[in-house]
Amino acid sequence: MRWVKRHLLPAYAVLAFCYLLLPIAVVIAFSFNAPSGRFNYVWEGFTLDNWVNWDAPPGIQSAVVKSLEIGMLSTILATALGTLLALAIVRHQFRGRGATNMLIFLPMSTPEIVLGASLLTLFLNRQVVTGFGTIFIAHVMFIVSYVVVTVKARLIDFDRHLEEAAMDLGANEWVTFRKVTLPLLAPAILSAALLGFALSIDDFVITYFVSGPTQTFPLFVWGAARVAVPPQVNVVASAIFLVAVLIMIGNVIWGLRGRRAREESMPPAVPLPEQLHQPEAA
Amino acid sequence: MTMRMTRRQLVQRGAAGATLLSLPNLLAACGGGGGGGGGGELADTLRFSNWPLYIDFDEKTKQHPTLDEFTAKTGIKVDYFEDINSNAEYFGKIQRPLSQGNSIDRDIIVLTDNERFLGLMIDKGWVEELDKDLIPNISNLIDAQKSPPFDPDRTYSLPWQSGMTGIAWNEKETGPVTSITQLFEDPKLKGKVTALNGMGDTPPLVMLDNGDDPASVTDATWTAAIDRIQAAVDSGQIRRFTGNDYAQPLSQGDLAAAIAWSGDIYQLLSSNPSLRWALPTKGGVIWTDNMIIPTGGSAPTASTFMNFVYDPKIAAQIAAYVAYVPPVKGTQEILAKTDPKMASSELVFPSDATLANAHQFDSKALNNQTYVEQWQKVLGA
Amino acid sequence: MSFLHRHKGLTPYLLLLPGIVWLMLFFVAPLGFLGYQSLQTGTFDTGYTFDWAFSNYWDAISDYHEQFVRSFVYAGIATILALLVSYPLVYWIAFRAGRWKNVCLILIVAPLFVTYLVRTLAWLNILADEGPVVGFLRDIHVLGPDGRLLATSVAVVAGITYNFLPFMALPVYVSLEQIDARLLEAAEDLYASKRQAFLRVTLPLSAPGIVAGTLLTFIPAAGDFINAQLLGTPNQYMVGNVIQSKFLDVLDYPSAAALSFILMALILVGLLGYARAVGTERLTG
Numbered sequence: 001m002r003w004v005k006r007h008l009l010p011a012y013a014v015l016a017f018c019y020l021l022l023p024i025a026v027v028i029a030f031s032f033n034a035p036s037g038r039f040n041y042v043w044e045g046f047t048l049d050n051w052v053n054w055d056a057p058p059g060i061q062s063a064v065v066k067s068l069e070i071g072m073l074s075t076i077l078a079t080a081l082g083t084l085l086a087l088a089i090v091r092h093q094f095r096g097r098g099a100t101n102m103l104i105f106l107p108m109s110t111p112e113i114v115l116g117a118s119l120l121t122l123f124l125n126r127q128v129v130t131g132f133g134t135i136f137i138a139h140v141m142f143i144v145s146y147v148v149v150t151v152k153a154r155l156i157d158f159d160r161h162l163e164e165a166a167m168d169l170g171a172n173e174w175v176t177f178r179k180v181t182l183p184l185l186a187p188a189i190l191s192a193a194l195l196g197f198a199l200s201i202d203d204f205v206i207t208y209f210v211s212g213p214t215q216t217f218p219l220f221v222w223g224a225a226r227v228a229v230p231p232q233v234n235v236v237a238s239a240i241f242l243v244a245v246l247i248m249i250g251n252v253i254w255g256l257r258g259r260r261a262r263e264e265s266m267p268p269a270v271p272l273p274e275q276l277h278q279p280e281a282a
Numbered sequence: 283m284t285m286r287m288t289r290r291q292l293v294q295r296g297a298a299g300a301t302l303l304s305l306p307n308l309l310a311a312c313g314g315g316g317g318g319g320g321g322g323e324l325a326d327t328l329r330f331s332n333w334p335l336y337i338d339f340d341e342k343t344k345q346h347p348t349l350d351e352f353t354a355k356t357g358i359k360v361d362y363f364e365d366i367n368s369n370a371e372y373f374g375k376i377q378r379p380l381s382q383g384n385s386i387d388r389d390i391i392v393l394t395d396n397e398r399f400l401g402l403m404i405d406k407g408w409v410e411e412l413d414k415d416l417i418p419n420i421s422n423l424i425d426a427q428k429s430p431p432f433d434p435d436r437t438y439s440l441p442w443q444s445g446m447t448g449i450a451w452n453e454k455e456t457g458p459v460t461s462i463t464q465l466f467e468d469p470k471l472k473g474k475v476t477a478l479n480g481m482g483d484t485p486p487l488v489m490l491d492n493g494d495d496p497a498s499v500t501d502a503t504w505t506a507a508i509d510r511i512q513a514a515v516d517s518g519q520i521r522r523f524t525g526n527d528y529a530q531p532l533s534q535g536d537l538a539a540a541i542a543w544s545g546d547i548y549q550l551l552s553s554n555p556s557l558r559w560a561l562p563t564k565g566g567v568i569w570t571d572n573m574i575i576p577t578g579g580s581a582p583t584a585s586t587f588m589n590f591v592y593d594p595k596i597a598a599q600i601a602a603y604v605a606y607v608p609p610v611k612g613t614q615e616i617l618a619k620t621d622p623k624m625a626s627s628e629l630v631f632p633s634d635a636t637l638a639n640a641h642q643f644d645s646k647a648l649n650n651q652t653y654v655e656q657w658q659k660v661l662g663a
Numbered sequence: 664m665s666f667l668h669r670h671k672g673l674t675p676y677l678l679l680l681p682g683i684v685w686l687m688l689f690f691v692a693p694l695g696f697l698g699y700q701s702l703q704t705g706t707f708d709t710g711y712t713f714d715w716a717f718s719n720y721w722d723a724i725s726d727y728h729e730q731f732v733r734s735f736v737y738a739g740i741a742t743i744l745a746l747l748v749s750y751p752l753v754y755w756i757a758f759r760a761g762r763w764k765n766v767c768l769i770l771i772v773a774p775l776f777v778t779y780l781v782r783t784l785a786w787l788n789i790l791a792d793e794g795p796v797v798g799f800l801r802d803i804h805v806l807g808p809d810g811r812l813l814a815t816s817v818a819v820v821a822g823i824t825y826n827f828l829p830f831m832a833l834p835v836y837v838s839l840e841q842i843d844a845r846l847l848e849a850a851e852d853l854y855a856s857k858r859q860a861f862l863r864v865t866l867p868l869s870a871p872g873i874v875a876g877t878l879l880t881f882i883p884a885a886g887d888f889i890n891a892q893l894l895g896t897p898n899q900y901m902v903g904n905v906i907q908s909k910f911l912d913v914l915d916y917p918s919a920a921a922l923s924f925i926l927m928a929l930i931l932v933g934l935l936g937y938a939r940a941v942g943t944e945r946l947t948g
Contacts, residue, residue: 016749023789037549044553110694121693149878154871187764192833194829198772377914651913
């Protein structure tokens, strides 16, 4: 019984991951399919050809590149803006605090189709040419809210004693922020950034309206879907997934190696007690 | 004809045309009406918006052979955009500037005639007239397409490719499904059938099954069709309404039959030989993706391109890749030499008997607001 | 830094400025136009005129209250399911995954990097009528012999849950991760059982994350349309689908706008009620 109890949680975690990743496994599996027609619905045979010729469908390469560029840029800016907003809302009293808090939730609750169309109207009225820039603007706009809510979750019960201690020890506010606050907020900021990137890289409706001639990966996929689902779509999707996971794994391994190197290269700062009390050998 | 001019003359004219075209005055002059077309000069670039995977593409060179050949022949560059993925969504994107009389920076866009938007654009005057002097190959247009209800004289539009709406079935799941009656009422098919969510796809098929003419819809015939479809939904016979997402469930056996497009089935056949498609015996629908010139587009440039793709050799080249029904006479014979399998496929080159059984939907009905709302209600909205 | 010392009151406004300006320009302004549209009358054919047509709102509620209710029910169920599924998972990640925490986080979020259509096609494959999952459920008599999972409410809610799971999981993780393990040790030293330690220490401390997660899941889910469109029948259509239809097919822009504002208003009202229930500090800190 003890054994079951101890292993219940990890077993659940495994099951939960299976549930989350099962469709992804299917996606990856079908990226190796060799369909004879334009649709990739029936398994017909294994091939590495799709991975080798991943950019065979016209337009897929530039679409992926655009999606990744927009994703990273908009995530970075939105995370920055959102973190600042969260800090302001949680840590300061100011007029309009309640209203600002409510305002943050509005973009999430607005259906994308009307938001996209209205945003396009705005751009048209101001004679802004639609394209990469307008997609970037729109993405930052709808990602900010998610960042604010996620970072706030961390800030609300944030233990300020550590910051107070740092300042007692002579750090000014900026240094405290950089060396105490930000590192402690890092998991929240990372989570917010991951969610933001996910929102950007998978957005279709708003992007469709404000994209002008620019094609992002979701636009490509939904557009092509009327006549084809080329296996290269699975390849690109799988690749993005795998690269993200590998980057994180790489991060861990690099951190491990760094720690071991540091431990090995540093002499003990303080003599070990045994060394102090050992009589000198004659 | 006009191709006789030297390359240099063409480029010079093109350059002059492009400068003229960029002046706001000219846009204002061309905007908001079907008259005249953009200035009479050939531009140096053709801006063409189309559906994805709807023109030939060479995977080795990563180019579109037809477009390259066009540029080589006329000196006009082609900016090709594959940004139309649905009539409704594309229209939603372009309606605002067009409604204000502004150009959308395209010379040719492609919309489908069994949805409301093509007819709407023509009715509202958001299109330029074709320059038929530049399209002598228009005589190659197949007879069935010469006079569609929304553009009886082909003043504004020319077909790009056509397709048919009929019934597809999976032989492993059921015997042939040849009528709407069977689709909607056969208890063996209950819950294993889907219908298309297009107003110009499912209702006309039902009307034909009722013995009514979909080319001239009346309130009575419309209501009869709608009621029948609603009954099939309520009874659970129709599993759901789909766009082309019937393809996967049909392939994997979740569906026994579906109202489906011919082009999809042609593509699915090689992976799934047990699929079959046919027009219902009482008649099906033929729909056409049409090229039109939106407000502010350059009619001469667009017309030159249209003439180019109405050459049977070019049409065959496009058809070989796209595998939908080409609108150009003579394509089948040329294709028979390079791809006899496709040339003999009923799905790509329907016989005259099939064509006689394929009808077009009343374009006025498509824009009847009451009908539209009633159809959306059936869909669940 | 001394500028900020002297003008301490300015700090919040400086922090707010860039984000608020962005939202003002690119969200509030378009929203204003949308509001204007919602009060227009007319049809696409005859053109629209501004008319203070509040009747649009009334018509929207009376015609589509069924879809509104359904949207909130589906979003609510999906949110609860997402919480139940993800809480134990992120608990394990926060307390037991050690240095592999970030890898686990990525494994939760990265499925969202795979385009929605491709993910859903995979689910269509997995949950096929003749597939292993449905077969198993038929064998154990959860489903009838002709039963199916796809094209049902179950499929739509499951789709919403799956696609919003990371939006629940990550904020909850953020809250759990900062809990000092020594607090739990202290609780146990004070003779709390594991269950008590969880209920009286961990759960309350993770409350901000739970609140954040439920908001990030429920609010966008209520306006979702794509899951119902690909996985459902007309009986599963939500408000998002109605708005899509009004905008794209019926070309009734005032209706679409009015429906959108009603959705937003209902969500805001819900938010205020939620804030009162959980305590406003949980929402604002």
